[in-house]
């Protein structure tokens with residue numbers, strides 16, 4: 523299936539809100555489905571769900587899906603678009619979300635003044651956070667929080683929080699739209715993505731190394747380790763992750779200019795850690811078909827990964843896809859790597 527043939531998919535797939543999340547496989551859904559559909563399966567475990575695009579693809583294909591990611595922002599989006607089969611936000615819900623709350627805690631206005639957004643926007647974010655807290659329906663909570671996260675991402679030049687100020691502001695529409703307009707737009711997009719495939723889905727927010735859930739097909743798309751670029755999700759998205767978990771349970775690094783918090787530990791931050799983690803995941807899920815996304819600029823190398831997978835799977839297939847990443851995937855220090863990265867898909871059965 524050619525990469526650019528979304529018409530080959532159920533129309534519902536085009537309703538997944540586009541994302542600039544680092545490493546999103548949104549543009550690779552064609553090859554992923556092409557390969558995945560060669561193994562019979564009824565259920566999918568997406569161990570590193572990120573933007574939620576792959577989990578959503580399998581939902582549109584009628585599968586029962588479990589999505590996991592250790593980022594609370596990923597859990598929020600998956601709750602809103604995967605687990606949620608029918609709830610949407612009404613105009614009245616949105617009016618309420620965008621109205622002043624009597625007791626906002628002022629956390630964003632106080633701690634992020636002058637960093638990412640203007641004072642009025644920070645105050646509005648605090649009001650919306652407070653209004654979201656009052657939502658009793660978990661699906662509405664997830665939709666509203668996902669809309670706020672997406673609105674803040676859209677309003678941020680480059681969609682990341684690794685720098686302060688607005689030095690990359692190129693005047694694009696997303697940056698010019700008010701926060702309120704962005705929130706309404708994102709809520710409408712998320713509403714549109716809600717549908718029921720007749721199956722029950724689950725979302726987890728755990729270290730993938732601890733997830734014992736099984737499924738007939740397991741999709742593994744961890745951060746790619748490279749000595750040339752960092753692959754830290756918390757460093758890029760700490761503000762959005764902070765929104766999703768209300769800055770609870772994180773280790774704030776108040777001395778940093780960006781007011782980030784400590785990254786969550788992951789074995790994929792070193793070469794040796796990544797090798798050992800792949801080995802453990804392949805062993806644990808050896809009774810399932812295993813689909814792995816990988817890239818040519820990552821370590822261990824493609825050959826090493828192939829050898830690791832072959833230890834546990836009798837038949838291993840490798841598909842190479844040319845893939846132009848969105849800029850954020852390269853990391854700021856990876857200037858040497860231009861965006862012609864080869865993407866690999868491994869299928870072990």
Ligand SMILES: C[S@@+](CC[C@H](N)C(=O)[O-])C[C@H]1O[C@@H](n2cnc3c(N)ncnc32)[C@H](O)[C@@H]1O
Pocket residue numbers: 543544545546547548569570571572573574575576590591592593596728729730731743744745746755787788789790
């Ligand atoms: C390459 S991205 C996944 C992208 C996803 N397939 C998509 O299409 O958007 C890697 C994800 O792994 C998550 N992650 C990193 N280490 C993890 C760990 N130990 N356990 C669970 N998730 C982890 C990150 O938060 C990030 O969302």
